[in-house]
Structures are given as C-alpha cells and as structure tokens.
Amino acid sequence: MEEHFLLESAAVIMSATLLLYIPIWAIALSKNKLKTFDFICPFIPILVWFVMTYAGIGSQEYINLIEIPIIMFITLLGCIYMMFSPYHETRTIRGKFIVFIVVSLIAVLLRLYFHE
Numbered sequence: 389m390e391e392h393f394l395l396e397s398a399a400v401i402m403s404a405t406l407l408l409y410i411p412i413w414a415i416a417l418s419k420n421k422l423k424t425f426d427f428i429c430p431f432i433p434i435l436v437w438f439v440m441t442y443a444g445i446g447s448q449e450y451i452n453l454i455e456i457p458i459i460m461f462i463t464l465l466g467c468i469y470m471m472f473s474p475y476h477e478t479r480t481i482r483g484k485f486i487v488f489i490v491v492s493l494i495a496v497l498l499r500l501y502f503h504e
C-alpha cells in the first residue's frame with residue numbers, strides 16, 4: 389500500500405477508535421473502574437497492525453483494510469470485558485496483560501492469514 393494512504397488511514401482509524409471508546413471510558417469513570425492502562429489498550433492492536441502493514445508483512449492490497457474494523461471490534465470486546473468483568477482477577481496487571489496479548493495476537497494473525 390502507499391505510505392501516504394496508510395498514514396491517512398491511521399489518522400482516521402485512531403480518531404474513530406477514540407470516539408468509539410469515549411462512552412465506555414465515561415461509564416468506567418463513573419463506576420470508578422478506569423485505570424491508565426484502559427486508555428492505552430485500545431490503540432495497541434491497531435498500532436501492531438499498522439507496523440506490520442508498513443513493514444510489508446502480509447498481503448498488501450486495499451481489501452485488507454477490512455481487517456481494521458474486525459480488530460477494533462475484537463479489541464472493544466476485550467477492553468469492555470477487562471473494564472467491567474465481574475471477576476477481580478481480570479482487573480489485575482496479569483489479567484490486563486493477558487487481554488492485551490490476546491487482542492494483539494488476533495491482530496497479528498489477521499494480518500498474516502486473512503487474505504491468503
């Protein structure tokens with residue numbers, strides 16, 4: 389993909405991610421469950437995808453942009469589970485790290501095998 393198009397896409401995707409998470413962060417803040425990691429987690433899997441795409445890993449066609457909403461949706465579910473889980477273990481550093489690894493691994497697998 390062209391570098392210019394990829395950077396424009398990155399700006400749009402990061403803005404959309406931010407807008408998508410504002411209501412979730414507001415609810416978590418009102419329930420006093422919002423931590424610093426909750427602000428970082430939604431952006432990491434998408435950044436992993438962009439770095440892999442920029443490095444030329446995986447198929448380099450515009451149709452692969454469909455991977456981005458899939459990654460955003462899976463990350464959204466993972467972060468919601470992490471923030472509002474009834475299980476206390478999920479709110480620990482270990483639980484957050486596991487959720488982070490799972491959603492990042494999904495982003496990597498999508499980048500590698502989605503359009504083979």
